[in-house]
Amino acid sequence: xxxxxxxxxxxxxxxxxxxxxxxxxxxxxxxxxxxxxxxxxxxxxxxxxxxxxxxxxxxxxxxxxxxxxxxxxxxxxxxxxxxxxxxxxxxxxxxxxxxxxxxxxxxxxxxxxxxxxxxxxxxx
Numbered sequence: 001x002x003x004x005x006x007x008x009x010x011x012x013x014x015x016x017x018x019x020x021x022x023x024x025x026x027x028x029x030x031x032x033x034x035x036x037x038x039x040x041x042x043x044x045x046x047x048x049x050x051x052x053x054x055x056x057x058x059x060x061x062x063x064x065x066x067x068x069x070x071x072x073x074x075x076x077x078x079x080x081x082x083x084x085x086x087x088x089x090x091x092x093x094x095x096x097x098x099x100x101x102x103x104x105x106x107x108x109x110x111x112x113x114x115x116x117x118x119x120x121x122x123x124x
């Protein structure tokens with residue numbers, strides 16, 4: 001039985017096994033509280049052990065365009081004309097702060113994703 005933070009893969013496995021046994025626990029009971037505690041401990045351990053990096057901003061933009069059925073033309077109000085959209089999506093021009101401010105709400109992407117550094121090609 002885990003009674004402190006999870007520090008090893010073995011403790012992680014034991015906590016997952018205990019969680020599996022508690023999945024039918026009723027909220028508000030001792031078992032339900034134990035389940036909540038274990039889930040929180042596992043989430044903290046997994047976030048430290050296997051951190052998830054923020055996605056590449058351009059990849060995130062393209063993904064959200066696909067999810068929302070948007071075209072490059074739909075990005076023009078946020079980025080600029082057709083050529084500017086092409087330059088940004090082809091990594092020839094970086095996103096600017098005003099672009100990020102307009103893209104966030106349009107694509108439902110947090111600014112934290114869009115401000116991440118990413119590789120661009122420098123025009124000759």
